[in-house]
Amino acid sequence: MLFINQQRALLAGCLSLGAIALSFGGSAEAQTVRPQQLAQVTSVSQLSDVQPTDWWFSALQSLVERYGCIAGYPDGTYRGNRALTRGEFAAGLNACLDRINELIAAGLADKVSREDLATVQRLQEEFAAELAALSGRVDALEAKTAELEANPLGLNATTSKLGFQVTTGIFAASEPGGATNNAIIPYEINVDFDTSFTGEDLFRIRLQAREVSQFDGDPVGFLFGPAVSGAGSDINDDVNLENVFYNFPLFNGRVDATFGLNDTTPGDTFVFGVPFQPLSDFADLPDVVYDGVGDTSLAFTWEAIEDLFFVSYGFGAGDPNDFTDGPASSVFGGGFFAGPTVHAAELAFTPTDTLIVALAGALTARGQAGAPTGFPLFADTDFAAASIGVTWEITPAVIFSGWYARTFVESGGFDDFDDFLAGFAFPDLFIEGADGGVVVGSPDSATANLIADDDGDFPFYAEVYYNFPITDNITITPGVYYITNVDGDDDDIIVGGVQTTFSF
Template identity: 30%
Template sequence: MTGLSICYFTLLSGLGTKVLARQPTQYTENQQITNVRDLQDVRPTDWAYSALQNLIERYGFPQGYEDGTFRGDRSLSRYEFAAALNALLTKVELDRRSFPQEDFETLSRLQRDFASELETIASKIDRLDKRVSVLEDEQFSTTTKLSGQVIFATTAAFRDDKAIPAGESTEDSEEIDNNFTFSNRIRLFLNTSFTGQDLLRVRLLAGNVQNLSSATGTNMTRLSFDNDTDNQLEVDQLFYQFPVADEIEITLLSVGTIFDVVDVANPLLGSDATGSPFLFGVRSPIYRENIGGTGAGISYDISSQFNLSAVYLAEDAASPEDGSGLFDGEFTALGQFTWKPTDSGQIALAYSRSYNAVDINAGGQNTNAPFGDSSDSISADSFGFITNWQINSQIFLGGWAGWVRAVAQDLEDKPTAEILYYAATFAVTDFAKEGDLTGVVFGQPPKLIENEFAGIEDPDPALNLELFYRFPASDRISVTPGFLVIFNPEHNDSNDTIYMGTVRTTFSF
């Protein structure tokens, strides 16, 4: 027996059933079968079976299954039997003086009869040891896992003129930029765990997917995965999550978003890499009032059905200047109560309080600036209802509705503006192929429904209709063609309907 065999079968004896679970007789590609006997199992009536069993029971060596036996009159494969024999031989070498001569003779005979199987086991151990050495020498990290996503997208918008907000002259409108584009986005995830329950995430981003509002005149046409860093790498996510109890998890965000903490209740469409390719359909706008910042969050599982979550984010926390910092500048604080009455459905109620963070970025220009350039101090209260239900194994229905009340704190009489949005979502999985996803989103992007500040209004409701189909080309590659129609863009029926198409290809590794 080699020292490596001794170490390995000492491990085998501790693994118990994992090692000696009943498997069909197996042989390696280098092992030759030279005798019909090699194709047979070791039966309870064979002398070798009873000899080894007696030795094991005599010396109290707990090899075999959990009860220390071969489980009655059950045949063993020759490979199984050799594993048990080798483990016993290891014990003999470690403690020779406790074994009488006749037992050594029995072991010697067993060793001769099963020499080829023992040699095969030793060869497998040697190869395993080499592979472990390579992994130890070349592994990226013992605590950190690297994964990534690469997106290629071809996109184009179609119609005559760019959208303009209500109240502006159509004579000033420009032709829509309708050239086909080809763009990319790269994300690298470095996920580190120090305890097995915590998570330190560093996400690196590079891309050139542009915000298409400049091409179409409206944020309603934005892609869910747009990020334009001119393909320069930057850190766009950095947070640390850790439990303080079985039901409570804390998240410290240096660079993060609301939905790093809070469940957006849109499990199929809610990923910008594999879900909806358009911004409005990926999640409720209430989670976008502050798209990124610094702060902290908490998630508390009251029970298996109820969860409370809260998050606070400051936009310019790193600056010590007046009107900035962690608590003296633009911020958003959101709380959410989620109820999962069944495994197939959930309902979420969300409330947020924000300051100078009304930039929802999925609606019209007026909803992002309801008081124009006249106010530099806007507070807002937002209320959201989000739900998603699995109707059967393939069909999911969901949607959201939200209402925002913004107040210009620095204007006379503190005028208010109210914003409303809603959407219904429909998703079907495994429709044409296992792993595919068909999605439909229909709703109204954020719209001013009342404004006490004169001159800014959204008279005509815009409607968003998007359809997409995610096709799994392989386990790690998906292709998603998507089509978007915006009726009355910018909530202005003087604007032409805008059509957009995109084909997003996502590579995951």
């Protein structure tokens, strides 16, 4: 027994010369490319081409009975007359090693004879290089198999991932002018391909399919729906390329830069954010960017003073693919500079880890008619907007957030308008991972799109929601929001429902 214990480190998995040479007598292709075609046998009689008159018959019989590491082909043959390469021999040696280790681990070391151990030791010394190479290939194969199991599309497990999110629910509304007994079931499906080239950057491609209707008289719509406004606005899409952007650090991480190729706005890089997870689209960031400007953008955020002061700037273009002409229904131009454009900037102050105060502004132009002359980055401004926002974590369980935005309209037939929002979010309310919220405000700019004239009465908005997880991948959000004076005639609308989000 002492002799056997001393041999355990040496026996990474070998057997006698006869066992290995005869048990793996197939071609190199059969051993290295299609090893799964070999099958263990429990009796020599299972091998149709092995006869008692063969000179290796007794050796095979003994090895099957003692070690059980003889393999045959699926057609029941052994092919013992075929030539054996050193690589095939090493493969057989390595396979039979596992069997000896199993016997030792099971306390059956006495079943391994001293003669076989001595033979195996000599073989291991002779074929050390081949065994090392084979071990490396096996380790690489196991690592690749594990990666493919974790990422069936072949994405790098450490730098890439594939994510799915499906948002749906059932919603109903009491519309202006009377109640309705109908309900809708909208949906939005997002597929995100995320990858990183340096470990600190992010490249994302998002595919999206959605069918989201906006109730007649609802000026804000759902948070998971499209950024549209107006009575009866509707999106019914096939699968589309929804979002493409690349976010990357510069200057040792002091600058966070983003290049957005599709459906991105300069404000996407701003520091200020709200903690709400509501049903409505209004309980989000202030919309200081004209809706038509949301395709291509170049933006950055500079950490001017570490953990204290941030400066952000972005330039966006709404129709960058067309040099001179905008959409067929538009009289405005296209291209990166002559189409709809926006310049947006933010100054964010973070005096503590729990407080953010931010000032933001934007200049937006709907575009020129015809090709640009010169470099008209700030030409033909139609909208100007400014906002101030505050988010304060009062305690880990109570967060206050609010903002005020003023939009100055130079054209379009509407007066200037004011939006504001304020509310409280309650993380981990009742259960861990849940989030409740109460929000009030005025969606003045959204309501202005529904009426020809502003009668001076601002609309009032209120929402209550509770977002809670069912599992790590399923979240339920019941909620209701209420908006007054949505069409200038003191009409109200109430929208409520239950939203479900699946993420995996």
